[in-house]
Amino acid sequence: MVxxxxxxxxxxxxxxIDYDRLINEFGLERITDNIxxxxxxxxxxxxxxxxxxxxxxxxxxxxxxxxxxxxxKFFLYTGRGPxxxxxxxxxxxxxFAKWLQDxxxxxxxxxxxxxxxxxLGKNESMEEVQKWMYENMLDIIALGFDPxxxxxxxxxxxxxxxxxxxxxxxxxxxYSMVKSSFGFNESTNxxxxxxxxxxxxxxxLPSVLKKKKIPCLIPHAIDQDTHFRITRDILPKLGYRKPAxxxxxxxxxxxxxxxKMSSSKSSGAILTTDSPKxxxxxxxxxxxxxxxxxxxxxxxxxxxxDVDVAYQWLNYxxxxxxxxxxxxxxxxxxxxxxxxxLKEILIDKINAFLKEHxxxxxxxxxxxxxxxxx
Amino acid sequence: MVxxxxxxxxxxxxxxIDYDRLINEFGLERITDNIxxxxxxxxxxxxxxxxxxxxxxxxxxxxxxxxxxxxxKFFLYTGRGPxxxxxxxxxxxxxFAKWLQDxxxxxxxxxxxxxxxxxLGKNESMEEVQKWMYENMLDIIALGFDPxxxxxxxxxxxxxxxxxxxxxxxxxxxYSMVKSSFGFNESTNxxxxxxxxxxxxxxxLPSVLKKKKIPCLIPHAIDQDTHFRITRDILPKLGYRKPAxxxxxxxxxxxxxxxKMSSSKSSGAILTTDSPKxxxxxxxxxxxxxxxxxxxxxxxxxxxxDVDVAYQWLNYxxxxxxxxxxxxxxxxxxxxxxxxxLKEILIDKINAFLKEHxxxxxxxxxxxxxxxxx
Numbered sequence: 001m002v003x004x005x006x007x008x009x010x011x012x013x014x015x016x017i018d019y020d021r022l023i024n025e026f027g028l029e030r031i032t033d034n035i036x037x038x039x040x041x042x043x044x045x046x047x048x049x050x051x052x053x054x055x056x057x058x059x060x061x062x063x064x065x066x067x068x069x070x071x072x073k074f075f076l077y078t079g080r081g082p083x084x085x086x087x088x089x090x091x092x093x094x095x096f097a098k099w100l101q102d103x104x105x106x107x108x109x110x111x112x113x114x115x116x117x118x119x120l121g122k123n124e125s126m127e128e129v130q131k132w133m134y135e136n137m138l139d140i141i142a143l144g145f146d147p148x149x150x151x152x153x154x155x156x157x158x159x160x161x162x163x164x165x166x167x168x169x170x171x172x173x174x175y176s177m178v179k180s181s182f183g184f185n186e187s188t189n190x191x192x193x194x195x196x197x198x199x200x201x202x203x204x205l206p207s208v209l210k211k212k213k214i215p216c217l218i219p220h221a222i223d224q225d226t227h228f229r230i231t232r233d234i235l236p237k238l239g240y241r242k243p244a245x246x247x248x249x250x251x252x253x254x255x256x257x258x259x260k261m262s263s264s265k266s267s268g269a270i271l272t273t274d275s276p277k278x279x280x281x282x283x284x285x286x287x288x289x290x291x292x293x294x295x296x297x298x299x300x301x302x303x304x305x306d307v308d309v310a311y312q313w314l315n316y317x318x319x320x321x322x323x324x325x326x327x328x329x330x331x332x333x334x335x336x337x338x339x340x341x342l343k344e345i346l347i348d349k350i351n352a353f354l355k356e357h358x359x360x361x362x363x364x365x366x367x368x369x370x371x372x373x374x
Numbered sequence: 375m376v377x378x379x380x381x382x383x384x385x386x387x388x389x390x391i392d393y394d395r396l397i398n399e400f401g402l403e404r405i406t407d408n409i410x411x412x413x414x415x416x417x418x419x420x421x422x423x424x425x426x427x428x429x430x431x432x433x434x435x436x437x438x439x440x441x442x443x444x445x446x447k448f449f450l451y452t453g454r455g456p457x458x459x460x461x462x463x464x465x466x467x468x469x470f471a472k473w474l475q476d477x478x479x480x481x482x483x484x485x486x487x488x489x490x491x492x493x494l495g496k497n498e499s500m501e502e503v504q505k506w507m508y509e510n511m512l513d514i515i516a517l518g519f520d521p522x523x524x525x526x527x528x529x530x531x532x533x534x535x536x537x538x539x540x541x542x543x544x545x546x547x548x549y550s551m552v553k554s555s556f557g558f559n560e561s562t563n564x565x566x567x568x569x570x571x572x573x574x575x576x577x578x579l580p581s582v583l584k585k586k587k588i589p590c591l592i593p594h595a596i597d598q599d600t601h602f603r604i605t606r607d608i609l610p611k612l613g614y615r616k617p618a619x620x621x622x623x624x625x626x627x628x629x630x631x632x633x634k635m636s637s638s639k640s641s642g643a644i645l646t647t648d649s650p651k652x653x654x655x656x657x658x659x660x661x662x663x664x665x666x667x668x669x670x671x672x673x674x675x676x677x678x679x680d681v682d683v684a685y686q687w688l689n690y691x692x693x694x695x696x697x698x699x700x701x702x703x704x705x706x707x708x709x710x711x712x713x714x715x716l717k718e719i720l721i722d723k724i725n726a727f728l729k730e731h732x733x734x735x736x737x738x739x740x741x742x743x744x745x746x747x748x
Contacts, residue, residue: 115541126542156541160534167489167530168500170565175549178564190552191544194568 008223009182011120013260019056019222019249026225028057028247038065043103048320049096049248057222059232060244067215068104074215076100077202077243079111080140082133083121087269088350089251089261091143092317096248097219098143101150106217108150109202110140110371115155116199119191126156134368139272141364141371142357151373153205155198158373162201165208170197172234181226200231203243216243221250223260252312256288272361276351283310283347290332291339302335303342310339310346318349383556385494387597387634393430393623400599402431402621412439417477422694423470423622431596433606434618441589442478448589450474451576451617453485454514456507457495461643462724463625463635465517466691470622471593472517475524480591482524483576484514484745489529490572493565500530508742513646515738515745516731525747527579529572532747536575539582544571546608555600574605577617590617595624597634626686630662646735650725657684657721664706665713676709677716684713684720692723 006015008022023030031050035058040046042065049055064074078097080090101108114129121129137152155162178184178193203216218228225247232242250260253268261269267286270279290308292298305311311332319325328345331337380389382396397404405424409432414420416439423429438448452471454464475482488503495503511526529536552558552567577590592602599621606616624634627642635643641660644653664682666672679685685706693699702719705711 115537119541119545126538156538158534159537160532163489163533163537164500164530167493167565170568171493171563173564174561175558175564175567176560179560184549186550186553187548189545190547190549190568190571191541193549194544194564197564 009226010224011182013223013250014258016258017250017260022222022225023057026222026229028225029059029061030057031055031061031246035061035065042068043099045103047096047099048322049092049317051322052315053249054092054316055096055219055246055248058244058246059228060242061217061246063241064215064217064244072215073104073106074217074244075107075109075206077109077111077216077218078220079113079199079202080136081113081117081120082129082136083117083124084132084263085271085273086136086139087261087263087271088313088317089253089269090139091272092248092251093219093221094140094143095317096246098145100217100219101146106149107206108145109206109373110145110150110152111199111202112136112152112154113195113199115159115191116195119189119195137368137371138361138364139357141367142272142360144360145371147367147370150371152371153202153373161205162198165201165205166194166197168238169200169231169234170194172237173197173230177230181230196227196230199227200234203228203231204235204238204240207240213241215241218243218245220245220247221260222247223250251316252288252309254282254286254288254309256309257307270350272354272357274354276354279350279354280347283343283350287343287346289339289343291342292335295338298338299335303332303337303339305329305332308332308339308342310342313346314349318346318353382597383600384598385556387624388632390632391624391634393596396596396599397431400596400603402599403433403435404431405429405435405620409435409439416442417473419477421470421473422696423466423691425696426689427623428466428690429470429593429620429622432618432620433602434616435591435620437615438589438591438618446589447478447480448591448618449481449483449580451483451485451590451592452594453487453573453576454510455487455491455494456503456510457491457498458506458637459645459647460510460513461635461637461645462687462691463627463643464513465646466622466625467593467595468514468517469691470620472519474591474593475520480523481580482519483580483747484519484524484526485573485576486510486526486528487569487573489533489565490569493563493569511742511745512735512738513731515741516646516734518734519745521741521744524745526745527576527747535579536572539575539579540568540571542612543574543605543608544568546611547571547604551604555604570601570604573601574608577602577605578609578612578614581614587615589615592617592619594619594621595634596621597624625690626662626683628656628660628662628683630683631681644724646728646731648728650728653724653728654721657717657724661717661720663713663717665716666709669712672712673709677706677711677713679703679706682706682713682716684716687720688723692720692727 006018036050076097078093100106112133114133118126118129178196184193207214228245235242253261255267263269270282288309290304292301314325332342380392410424450471474480486507488507491503492500552570581587602619609616627635629642637643644656662683664678666675688699706716
């Protein structure tokens with residue numbers, strides 16, 4: 001297999017992801033123990049995704065906690081580009097955002113970048129994007145966000161509110177800045193060139209609407225950092241504070257440790273709408289294993305949980321119990337647990353999660369409208 | 375004086391304008407006698423700006439008249455970038471558009487590109503742009519457009535309607551296309567890069583809103599042709615017909631025959647809000663003359679009305695009577711009429727026009743809201 005060079009931008013993620021290198025290249029701050037303790041103090045508990053460093057880096061977390069302690073509560077901002085179905089890799093950011101909402105009593109402004117996905121898609125019509133957006137909203141609502149504190153912003157639907165703010169951002173961004181940041185070229189369409197200014201808006205829109213400066217914290221997957229680096233450059237020039245962020249690594253694709261999960265590759269992703277049989281089939285067929293080739297070898301030499309996708313997924317979000325996870329690690333590493341057994345654990349965990357999720361997803365259909373910003 | 379090279383784009387007009395060259399470079403159609411006759415037949419009269427070739431070129435005028443004769447009426451689309459006060463040079467396009475509205479019973483969609491002017495301005499705040507937009511609306515209403523058939527679109531105010539359509543256009547336009555067309559470079563801001571897709575929207579928005587394809591005719595000054603060449607390229611790809619256009623030359627600046635009039639140069643422009651004294655002062659002080667240096671010389675050799683700005687202005691829109699205009703031409707050319715006399719005629723004409731205009735402008739304040747699209 002050819003080793004592909006790492007690339008991480010909002011429009012292209014490839015190669016084996018070296019998160020240490022990204023921290024350096026993007027100029028991110030690692031989440032320090034001190035920050036973790038302060039979060040734990042206010043939340044009353046430590047989220048396992050913080051402890052396990054799934055959320056591993058951020059910007060200005062100290063500032064956002066300082067403000068919180070002064071009584072100046074932050075709002076959360078995250079989003080989704082609705083270009084296809086939701087897979088398990090999407091959920092980590094939002095599960096954590098939901099926890100932050102609960103523990104910090106924070107409003108969540110959730111942006112659906114239907115414009116971006118329409119502008120990006122080679123063949124996708126706006127109708128397809130709208131169809132996926134509705135489906136995606138169901139998944140997001142199913143995660144349990146508070147309808148009284150959660151506002152869905154749809155770029156086209158709320159353009160009347162977003163565009164007049166976006167041009168204030170756009171006026172400060174040159175073509176040269178987006179060209180290098182996003183890898184645009186002469187053939188890039190002018191809608192996509194403009195788009196980063198639209199993604200900047202929710203970071204200060206609540207401050208505009210409420211006529212006071214409210215700190216913003218953006219939980220997001222690291223590939224979106226490019227947008228928010230630009231947002232952070234521009235917002236002070238418009239009289240707003242830079243948004244803080246807390247960033248998660250990607251869930252390893254089912255098929256192995258390169259790139260990020262994609263709904264369009266069925267070998268790499270499990271969708272939130274997959275049936276138990278489909279989950280079983282995909283895990284058994286595709287999940288990249290850290291085990292040995294024969295049972296005999298495995299019993300003797302043991303498996304490698306650090307590259308095993310089933311183990312990675314349990315660690316990422318499906319097994320919250322550290323003790324159980326540690327046990328699995330040791331048993332797999334020692335050879336006591338076979339790959340097929342580890343995969344069974346994963347299949348059961350996913351199916352238990354999806355059974356509940358799909359029920360909530362069905363119920364969400366009745367309350368979608370409550371979430372749309374009015 | 376250094377002769378400056380001609381340049382005509384929406385963002386830069388300079389040098390002596392060679393309209394024949396523009397017809398070739400832009401690929402415009404001259405307005406044929408046959409087209410003029412067809413317009414005259416339907417209008418019941420010939421507009422002097424057509425006869426005098428102030429409106430001298432267009433695109434697809436034959437098609438728009440064919441459709442009209444089949445009972446498929448066109449709507450008119452024109453606009454204004456509200457970056458400053460209205461001067462006399464702005465009025466020609468709109469006076470003619472008003473005539474078209476009256477004679478052809480056409481709806482007029484009038485776009486105020488407040489976003490563009492904000493994005494272009496080096497120091498202008500959005501508040502300044504909004505202030506000028508209101509002032510400009512008064513001038514436009516004062517020209518007598520039918521409030522029942524005229525719809526003001528404000529790019530920021532109507533962004534909820536415009537942006538979702540603009541991205542459909544933007545998806546088809548690459549950076550390379552706008553770079554060469556508008557003279558953009560690496561330092562151009564991404565809002566301005568996107569903007570031409572916003573200017574394209576009114577050419578098909580009525581078709582979207584009414585769910586049927588309505589021919590569009592755009593009366594506009596020739597420097598806007600760049601935008602509409604792109605609009606015409608893209609619209610068929612979205613399932614709409616190319617808009618037709620009818621294009622006017624610029625009113626010569628008071629100070630002489632280079633570039634186009636600008637409100638920011640007080641020596642070149644007379645504003646619609648100027649007092650009679652101010653008009654007199656500007657014309658006497660700045661109006662570029664085709665006369666001789668001394669009265670004696672002038673009586674002997676005569677003046678040159680073809681370069682005289684006072685004469686040009688009478689011809690452009692202030693003296694509708696061909697017979698009177700011809701008399702002035704001959705008297706000035708022969709030396710019988712002095713420059714000071716010709717200027718007096720112009721001053722009287724402007725002040726008579728502005729007296730009425732300023733009254734109507736005052737009345738317009740009460741009905742601005744009737745014109746805003748709802």
